[in-house]
Amino acid sequence: MSEIENKSNNNIFEIPSLGALVNNQRFTTRYIREDINATITYPGLFYFDKSEIGAQLLDIASNGALVLASKKIPLHRKIILHLAFPTGKRFDIACQCVHLHEQPSAGFQYGIKFDQYNNELGDYMLETQTKLLLK
Numbered sequence: 001m002s003e004i005e006n007k008s009n010n011n012i013f014e015i016p017s018l019g020a021l022v023n024n025q026r027f028t029t030r031y032i033r034e035d036i037n038a039t040i041t042y043p044g045l046f047y048f049d050k051s052e053i054g055a056q057l058l059d060i061a062s063n064g065a066l067v068l069a070s071k072k073i074p075l076h077r078k079i080i081l082h083l084a085f086p087t088g089k090r091f092d093i094a095c096q097c098v099h100l101h102e103q104p105s106a107g108f109q110y111g112i113k114f115d116q117y118n119n120e121l122g123d124y125m126l127e128t129q130t131k132l133l134l135k
Contacts, residue, residue: 030059030066031125035086038067042079055110057083062122064095064114070107075100081112083121085128091121 038057041050055069065081073079075097083091099111 030061032059037084039082040079042077062117065112067110072108073097
């Protein structure tokens with residue numbers, strides 16, 4: 001048996017790793033909430049000058065969110081995501097921009113990773129959920 005045939009026979013029972021099969025790296029359930037207002041605050045050049053921009057919350061999970069904003073924020077920048085609910089409840093979450101995708105007609109789409117899990121936010125989102133939309 002040739003070396004090529006031997007190599008192909010040995011690979012019959014090899015199963016590719018899950019990482020090779022899965023393109024989407026987001027493993028948590030993502031909730032779509034259209035009733036939450038989002039803004040982003042990030043430090044300016046000297047860290048005491050803060051800029052605030054409006055953002056549209058596309059989806060949210062226990063460890064991060066996907067938002068759309070009109071202004072570009074540098075990748076890996078530490079930011080604060082402010083979430084305001086119709087009830088008046090507000091959450092300020094320390095996080096970081098880990099993914100940036102430019103949408104030519106809409107602005108910039110950001111993948112945001114929370115610095116830590118926020119159980120209070122998760123519980124409150126479940127309490128106030130009126131429509132169950134998952135992504």
